Amino acid sequence: MLEVKQVSKEYDGRRGVHQLDFTMERGEIVGFLGPNGAGKTTTMRMITGYLQPTAGSIVVDGQSVHDQGRAVRSKIGYLPETPPLYPDMTVQSYLKFVAKLRDVPAREIKLRVSEMVSRLGLQEREKQLVRGLSKGYKQRLGLAGAIIHKPDLLVLDEPTSGLDPNQIIEIRDLIRELGENHTVLLSTHILPEVSTLCNRMLIINQGQLVLDGSPQHFGSSMGDQFKVSIEVKATEQQLHNLLTPWEKVRSEVIQPSDGNSDTEQQETVKMLLTGESPDDFREELFYLLSGAGLPILEMKKENLSLEQIFLKLTTTESDAGSSGTHDLVMEESADSPTEEESK
C-alpha cells in the first residue's frame, strides 16, 4: 500500500529525515512515534505530497508520489496537526468545499456530507461557523474532511493532541472504526495510544527509524519477565536470606536500607523482583513475606512498557535525560480519563 524507500529530507542546512525506509500493508494501523522534532510531520507531509523529499521515493498503491502526484493525492486522506479549516465557513459548506476539491462526484456530495456529519457527531453544528467550534469539534471536522472522499490511505498527524480525555477516547474509537476499511498511519507521542490502536509501530528519532514492530510483540518480548517492585520493612540481610532460595525470582536492591544497620531502628528496603516467567508471583510473594513477619509497605507491578522501550531507543548516552523525551506524555491509565477531569 505504502512504500517509503530511502527517503531523506534536508531543510536549509538542517537534516529533517534521513534515509527512512518502511512499507505498510493494506489494512494496517501503524503508529508513528518519536519525540518532537524527530521528523514525523516531515515524513507525513512527504507521503501526502505537501513536501517533496530531497532523495528517495514514496510509492502509494503502485504509484509514485513524485510522478503521479495528483493520482496519489486523491487516494490519501490527510489530517495535519492543526486541522486546515476556514473559520468563516459553516461546517456544512466546509465539507461541501472539501468534497468538491477532492473529486467526490457531484450527485454524491450531499449524501457524503450528511454521512460525515452524522458519523462524526456534528449534527447539531451543521449551520455553525467553524470559528465558533471547540477544539474537539474542529478536530472532528478536520477528520471528516480527510475521509469524505473515502481514501485508501489515511494519514493523521497527532489526531488527539490538545483534546480533553473524553474527546481523545471518541477520536480513538473513530480511528479504530476507520481502521476496519482504511489503511491508517497516525503519529502521536502518547504511547498508550499506540498499544490500544495500532497493530504496528514505527519509532523514529532524529530523522531515522529506530524500531519497527508490533507493540504487543515488543511488550511481550521484552516483558516475558514479570516484574514487581516492593518496599518492605526489613533489613537487606533478612530479605536476602528469604529471597535467594526462591529460584524462579531474581531480586535486586534498588534502594538499600539507610546505612546504620546497627541501630535498633527499623528500616525499609526497596527491591525489584524479576520473575523468570511471565507468571504473576505477587500472591506467593505476599505469603512468603508475611510468613516471615516482614510487612510489605508497597508492592507495584512494573510494566516494562512502551515508555521504557521508547526512552531507550530515543535517548542517546550524551543527551540522556535532556531534550526530546521530556515531551513524552506518560499516560499510564489512558482509559480512565474521567478521574483526571473531575480533579
Place this chain on the structure above:
Amino acid sequence: MRRMMAICNKELQAYFLSPTSYFAFAVYVLMTSLLFYSSFVYYQPSIVDYRLVLGDTLSMLLFVVPLLTMRLVAEEFRQGTDELLLTSPARVTEVIFGKYLASLAILIVLILCSLVYPFIMSFFGTLDLTSVWLSALGLFFLGGSMMAIGLFASTLSQHQMVSAVAGFIILLVLWMLDSFAGNTGSALQQWLDPFALTNRFDSFTKGVLSGPDILYYVTLSGVFLLLSIQIVERKRWR
C-alpha cells in the same frame, strides 16, 4: 475545472463575508463619487464626456486592488489551509486560477459600480456610448492585470499587510514606469512607455479597440499568474 470553480466559489464567499472587501468598495465608491462631484457636478463642463471623470477615478484602483487581493493566498498560508489545498488532487494552477476568477468577478462588480457616473451624465447631454463601453472593457483589462499582480504579491508572504504593501509597490512602479525615465522624449522614456500600466488604457477611452493593447494586459496577467503558481508550487520544495 470543478475544483477551480469550487475554489472560486469559496473565494467569492470569503469576499462577501470579509469586512476588508466592504471597506475597499466603500473607499472606491466614496472617492470616485467625490471626484465625480468635483470634476463634473461642481464645474458643470460644457461638454459631457465620460473621460473627464474616468481619468481621475482610475488611480483609486491602485489602493483598492491590493486591499482586495492581499487575502487571497497569504491567508491560506497563515491558516495552514494551504496544506489542504496542496494535498488535494487539485493542481496549483487550478487553485490560483480559481482565486483569480473570483477576483475578476469582484472587479466586474466594481466596474458596474463606476458605470453609475456615465449613467448620471447621460441626463445632461449625449454621451459617446462606444467610448463608455470600451472604457468599461479597458477598465476590466487594466483591473484584471492589476488583480493578477495583487494575487502574486499575496503569494509572497503569509501576512496580509505585507502582501498589500508589496502589491501596492509593484503596481505603483508599473504605473509610474514612464515618468521614472525623466524627460519626455528621452530614449529610455520611449522604451519604457509601452510597458507603463495605464498608457495602454488611453486607447480604450478613445474608442479604439486594438489587439496589442489587449495582448499587453492579457500577457501581464498571464506572467504574474504564472509567477504565483511557481511560488506556491515551490513550497513543496522548501
